[in-house]
Amino acid sequence: MRNLAVAGTGYVGLSTGTCFADMGNNVTCIDISEEKIAMLQRGEAPIYEPGLNEMIVRNMKAGRLHFTTNYDEALQDAEFVFICVGTPSGVDGEADLQYVRMAAESVAHAMTHSVIVINKSTVPVGTGDWVADIVRRSQPEPIDFAVVSCPEFTREGSALHDFMNPDRVVIGSRSAEAAEKVAQLHLPLRTRIIMTDLRTAEMIKYASNAFLATKISFINEIAVICEKLxxxxxxxxxxxxxxxxxxxxxxxxxxxxxxxxxxxxxxxxxxxxxxxxxxxxxxxxxxxxxxxxxxxxxxxxxxxxxxxxxxxxxxxxxxxxxxxxxxxxxxxxxxxxxxxxxxxxxxxxxxxxxxxxxxxxxxxxxxxxxxxxxxxxxxxxxxxxxxxxxxxxxxxxxxxxxxxxxxxxxxxxxxxxxxxxxxxxxxxxxxxxxxxxxxxx
Structure with a gap:
């Protein structure tokens, strides 16, 4: 059993935390929304995802899944901290990283021992280095840490199945030791693990989503031509x-x-x-x-x-x-x-x-x-x-x-x-x- 903290209880964070708990780990999910955390502490999922509510209740009863608004509480024994917050579009289409910044600063303030910070949010290429700088600058006193990129590839509507049965797990970091520890965490999934650098891991996520979106737009353009012909x-x-x-x-x-x-x-x-x-x-x-x-x-x-x-x-x-x-x-x-x-x-x-x-x-x-x-x-x-x-x-x-x-x-x-x-x-x-x-x- 490993101790994990997960920042963010949206589709990515909640499915990530719940699935890792179901794999036997001790997981604490954090969110700044008191309303969402209160719902989750009652065993009620704030989002609809098939099978999620049942899995949350099962792991809460087993004592493996916890919810809090307090970063100090969540990071008390954590070895890994997943950042799974939203990155909405900005005015010009750029990813808005304000929530990633807030999570990184909160992690830095709450750290009392060395942890591995894992970016699971979809973030622009180079964000891993940016997060490392934020954590380093925001620490009250210097504590060793490492940043790893481990993008998610789950689909809403089948997130639990996709997490437990992934096509691959992508891990990127400047620290080979940290990357290896994150790989070990994913070994029970019995899938291909791709080890690379931070920026390549971040790019794999964007390139994958862009390619799938391209397939959808391609067949839609063909569809319009089919109607004409x-x-x-x-x-x-x-x-x-x-x-x-x-x-x-x-x-x-x-x-x-x-x-x-x-x-x-x-x-x-x-x-x-x-x-x-x-x-x-x-x-x-x-x-x-x-x-x-x-x-x-x-x-x-x-x-x-x-x-x-x-x-x-x-x-x-x-x-x-x-x-x-x-x-x-x-x-x-x-x-x-x-x-x-x-x-x-x-x-x-x-x-x-x-x-x-x-x-x-x-x-x-x-x-x-x-x-x-x-x-x-x-x-x-x-x-x-x-x-x-x-x-x-x-x-x-x-x-x-x-x-x-x-x-x-x-x-x-x-x-x-x-x-x-x-x-x-x-x-x-x-x-x-x-x-x-x-x-x-």
Whole structure:
């Protein structure tokens, strides 16, 4: 059993701390929010992640998982301190490191013995050295420490599985001894461990996220071309995915990426490139295409309801940026809702788990009780999130309660033939709609 402290109880920090506790370590998670810590001490997760609440309660009962707002308490016996705080986008797309700075200063003030500080937040290349300088300057008295970069590669909605079954663990440090100790901590995961320097480890994280975002934008651009040429992007993606050089993952056409990682990380990498004299044309195109997919949705809704959205009742199916999470950061649905309201549409939304977050974030969006309440009297529905709940809906019932049975499928969850047979006017991303308008309008 090792003693760990984890600064930050967001998606990364909470899954990291809870999983390490489940592996048999003694873990104390720290957060400056007294409200969040009070919830966690009651065994209530402040975020939605499948299986997380149960794992928190199990490890609290076993005495391995603790929560506090006090850095002194958390670092009392800690050998490793993980920094897992947010790094939101700044004004120019740069990563805002104010929370990393605060965590590093707090760690420095609370240190009473040598520790290994592990950056798990997604941070710009060079942040590891910057954190080391902050800790060194902020210590009341000199105490040895080392800084290690160990970026996370988990996906919201499957964070626990991804942590326990990683494709690789990346570790970068100026100290070979510290890197080896962090590697030993991860050995129970039985995966490939990549040992490198600080800056390369930080770059691996950004390059990985930027590449995945690029795959999403690539297939979305292909989807728009497929619509023009009468091809089916679903079959195109399947045909591409069998090529081992390409792979099938992240080739699902839709409304684009969102969440806490891809949008800010691509912007941050673009900003880093510009600041250092590079020309990130590909990254700019990735960002532009992603934004265009929101416009694709609005354009198709406008066209299908008769050319004007003013006064039209539009329902958004799904508000979280992806299924199995309540995270609405950079969610396509919320951006689209704003664009639709600007054209005079009456916009409603429904999501299985993200409603509480949406009510705080967008007070102008009417929230429906369920998908059928959303569809009642609607002129059109837009599928924004591919929740399984939406795949299992009673579609004939949906058709019967809509004012106009129009569905724009931004996630390609329905079959063209079935929707046409049921009488829906139906469009999906990258699938020729010349013969799939149905007889709904």
């Amino acid at each position: 009468g091809a089916d992007v679903e079959e195109v993606a399947e045909g591409m995915g069998f090529d081992r050089r390409i792979g099938a993952h992240f080739l699902s056409a839709g409304l684009g990426y969102g969440g806490s990682c891809f949008p800010k990380d691509v912007k941050a990498l673009e900003h880093m490139a510009l600041v250092h004299g590079s020309h990130p044309a590909l990254l700019r195109a990735v960002i532009d295409i992603n934004r265009d997919m929101r416009r694709w949705a609005v354009y198709n809704l406008r066209e299908m309801v008769g050319g004007k959205l003013d006064g039209k009742k539009i329902g958004l199916m799904g508000l979280a940026f992806k299924p199995n999470t309540d995270d609405i950061r950079e969610a396509p649905a919320l951006e689209i809702a704003h664009m639709l309201r600007n054209e005079g549409a009456l916009v409603s939304g429904y999501d299985p788990v993200a409603m509480r977050n949406v009510s705080r974030s967008d007070p102008y969006l009417r929230l429906a009780e369920d998908a059928y309440d959303l569809a009642d009297g609607a002129d059109a529905l837009l599928v924004c999130t591919e929740w399984n709940e939406f795949k299992q809906l009673d579609l004939p019932r949906l058709h019967s309660i809509m004012r106009q049975p129009i569905v724009v499928d931004g996630r390609n969850i329905y079959e063209l033939e079935r929707m046409r047979a049921l009488g829906f006017a139906y469009r999906a991303v990258g699938r020729s709609h010349s013969d799939s308008e149905g007889n709904g309008v």
